[in-house]
Amino acid sequence: MKADGPHILLVNPWIHDFAAYDVWAQPLGLLRIAASLRRHGCRVSYIDCLDRFHPQAIPTDRHARHGRGPYTKTPLPAPAGLEDLPRRYSRYGIPTAWFHDDLKALSPPDLILVTSIMTYWYPGVAATVAAIRKIHPDTPVVLGGIYATLCHAHAESAVGADEVVAGPAGPALLDIVARHTGEILPAAFDSDDLDAWPYPALDLQHRIAYAPLLTSVGCPFRCDYCASHRLQPVRRRRDPLAVATEIEYWHRRHGIRNFVFYDDALLIDPETHALPLLESLVRRFEGLHFHTPNALHIRQINPEMATLMYRAGFETVRLGLETTVDAVAHRMDRKVGIREFERAAGHLKTAGFNARQVGAYLLAGLPDQRRKDLEKSIRAVRAVGIRPILAYYTPIPHTTLWRRAVAVSRYDLEADPIYCNNAIFPCQTDAFSWEALAQLKQLTLS
Ligand code: B12
Structure with missing residues (x-):
């Protein structure tokens, strides 16, 4: 289908944690959403804050096996209440400057969708949304995913998104697009039928490991x-x-x-x-x-x-x-x-x-x-x-x-x-x- 629909940016956020490693951890939900939006005629852009193969990254995969590998990391102060732990807290993923550059390089999106996985990674999600706001202050940001589903009320108050959506992105996805861009897209497939979904948009990554x-x-x-x-x-x-x-x-x-x-x-x-x-x-x-x-x-x-x-x-x-x-x-x-x-x-x-x-x-x-x-x-x-x-x-x-x-x-x-x-x-x-x-x-x- 020709992409003359709205321009939607999908973002896989940073991880803030004491340790993180790509043990085959892909934002599969977000990549399925990207594929669905493409099928519905949207123009889709993708930024993976955890991108191990970012064009500016120095390869760190010497010891990687079967596609796994380490993320780039930046030390952070430990969160309040956890300062006394004998462990170092970090931001895992691309440096802020690269993220800003990638956001600036895009033509302004009509809507930005951010995913979330582990509940306790939410500070990384909030930092990602704040960075997005700096570059695209007027674009609506919608958060979904596992943390958004399990801790909905918390996500509404902690992350700074315009909307937080719980649950799987089935028919809700087109409603979100309509609500925030005004574009009504008729459903191209039955989202209850897993075989009707297009394959996840893994091709949006710099490298498919x-x-x-x-x-x-x-x-x-x-x-x-x-x-x-x-x-x-x-x-x-x-x-x-x-x-x-x-x-x-x-x-x-x-x-x-x-x-x-x-x-x-x-x-x-x-x-x-x-x-x-x-x-x-x-x-x-x-x-x-x-x-x-x-x-x-x-x-x-x-x-x-x-x-x-x-x-x-x-x-x-x-x-x-x-x-x-x-x-x-x-x-x-x-x-x-x-x-x-x-x-x-x-x-x-x-x-x-x-x-x-x-x-x-x-x-x-x-x-x-x-x-x-x-x-x-x-x-x-x-x-x-x-x-x-x-x-x-x-x-x-x-x-x-x-x-x-x-x-x-x-x-x-x-x-x-x-x-x-x-x-x-x-x-x-x-x-x-x-x-x-x-x-x-x-x-x-x-
Ligand atoms: C696959 C999986 C893994 C994979 C990788 C996951 C990853 N990407 O990091 C592996 C095996 C590595 C893994 C490891 C772990 N996992 Co795990 N994992 C899962 C599992 C089974 C499926 C997640 C998934 O990809 N689902 C498929 C996709 C398609 O679904 P989705 O991401 O939810 O996306 C859908 C919706 O959420 C929504 N959506 C997503 N994004 C957005 C965005 C917007 C804007 C909108 C509108 C909607 C939306 O639409 C999508 C499509 O319907 C879940 C359980 C579950 N059923 O969800 C546990 C789960 C996420 N894991 C869990 C845990 C505990 C772990 C471990 C910590 C286990 C351990 N104790 O050692 C580790 C740590 C991982 C790490 N990365 O550091 C917990 C999370 C707990 C928490 N506090 O948050 C879960 C919930 C399981 C449980 N115990 O209940 N895990």
């Missing part, structure tokens, strides 16, 4: 620490063969070899979803690498699944174990016991995976978590020959665990999402001192 894939949204489980049900209340799946065709497109057209699944529940309903997808990957491709940094459901890993994953080229496999302590596992709606974990690990090893490729996430820093339980889980995972990976707990509003997290935290979590940063262990107690955590981390490695 890897392709994020979304084969489904939503999750049938309701783990008490997770907000998936709030973010994507309806589970929807794509046609597995259409996913394989998308992979073929990125590979043939852009030479992409690394693909990263962003699904909450990739392996659920295996007969009609993951298995046909994997069969098609085995049949159609060679030499591609697939990664699942988002945990997979252990119970779905049987010999057939493991073999197909291995043959398809799965390279980074992460299992969502969370704990091996039965009572806690039950509370988390996972109900995966150590026996099932051992079985799944056995199937993966028999299929050909080595210990470097497979890791099991264990949650660390949960409210009321006992040190000895985590220690036990780490040892149990190691005994199976799988790498335990500590996933530091971040309290998330609208989850079952939120109330308890608020009650036990040494910070006022409700007052400011900055205190939900997993790097500061908001629910840490005496059982999890900084030394204890360092020892536990060591236990995962030694």
Whole structure:
């Protein structure tokens, strides 16, 4: 379609945090929105404040593997209330001057859309919006995404956007465009049908290091620490063969070899979803690498699944174990016991995976978590020959665990999402001192 519609700028904001690294973290929601706007005839511009391949950047990718790599960083003073932490706070992403130059180089946009991901990254979002205002003071700025959905009222008061929108950008997107530009664009496709969406606009990036894939949204489980049900209340799946065709497109057209699944529940309903997808990957491709940094459901890993994953080229496999302590596992709606974990690990090893490729996430820093339980889980995972990976707990509003997290935290979590940063262990107690955590981390490695 000819782009004679409004000019819309999409911005992936800076991250302000104690640590950040591109572990296959792309703003997939924003890039899907960009593709949808193009399909609707809009002129789309894109600035990625986290751009590792910015034309002015010095390549920092010498140690990068499978497309991952470090961001440029600029030290910042620690936020109020967190000054005493033994960690350095930084802005991750391109320097302000480059961002200003990129904003100035654009013809004035009619509308600016900004995304948001982790709740506790909001200071980076606010700084991004402030920088935008300096250069384009009269253009409306609309914020959406995960933080905007989970902390809507906070985002309205903290970020300085003209509008904050919660939830997935389906039909709402065209309403936003109409509200702020006056252009009424008729819907070009059914946004409830994931296969009707154009492919995400990865081509707007300076370099495509890897392709994020979304084969489904939503999750049938309701783990008490997770907000998936709030973010994507309806589970929807794509046609597995259409996913394989998308992979073929990125590979043939852009030479992409690394693909990263962003699904909450990739392996659920295996007969009609993951298995046909994997069969098609085995049949159609060679030499591609697939990664699942988002945990997979252990119970779905049987010999057939493991073999197909291995043959398809799965390279980074992460299992969502969370704990091996039965009572806690039950509370988390996972109900995966150590026996099932051992079985799944056995199937993966028999299929050909080595210990470097497979890791099991264990949650660390949960409210009321006992040190000895985590220690036990780490040892149990190691005994199976799988790498335990500590996933530091971040309290998330609208989850079952939120109330308890608020009650036990040494910070006022409700007052400011900055205190939900997993790097500061908001629910840490005496059982999890900084030394204890360092020892536990060591236990995962030694
Ligand atoms: C994929 C994923 C990852 C990826 C990368 C994500 C990234 N880009 O950084 C990986 C695996 C690396 C990852 C890691 C982590 N993740 Co994660 N992840 C997800 C997951 C499953 C999907 C996110 C996604 O891309 N969805 C697909 C896209 C299409 O959706 P979207 O971005 O939401 O966009 C839609 C809407 O939000 C909206 N929208 C987006 N932008 C805009 C803008 C405008 C203007 C508008 C109108 C609308 C709009 O429209 C889009 C299309 O419908 C979510 C759970 C979930 N279901 O959302 C957790 C989630 C975001 N992760 C979470 C966590 C905790 C983590 C980790 C900290 C885990 C850990 N403890 O170690 C790490 C840290 C990551 C980091 N970057 O440092 C939490 C967030 C918690 C918080 N406090 O904010 C979530 C919510 C899961 C949970 N536990 O509930 N994650």
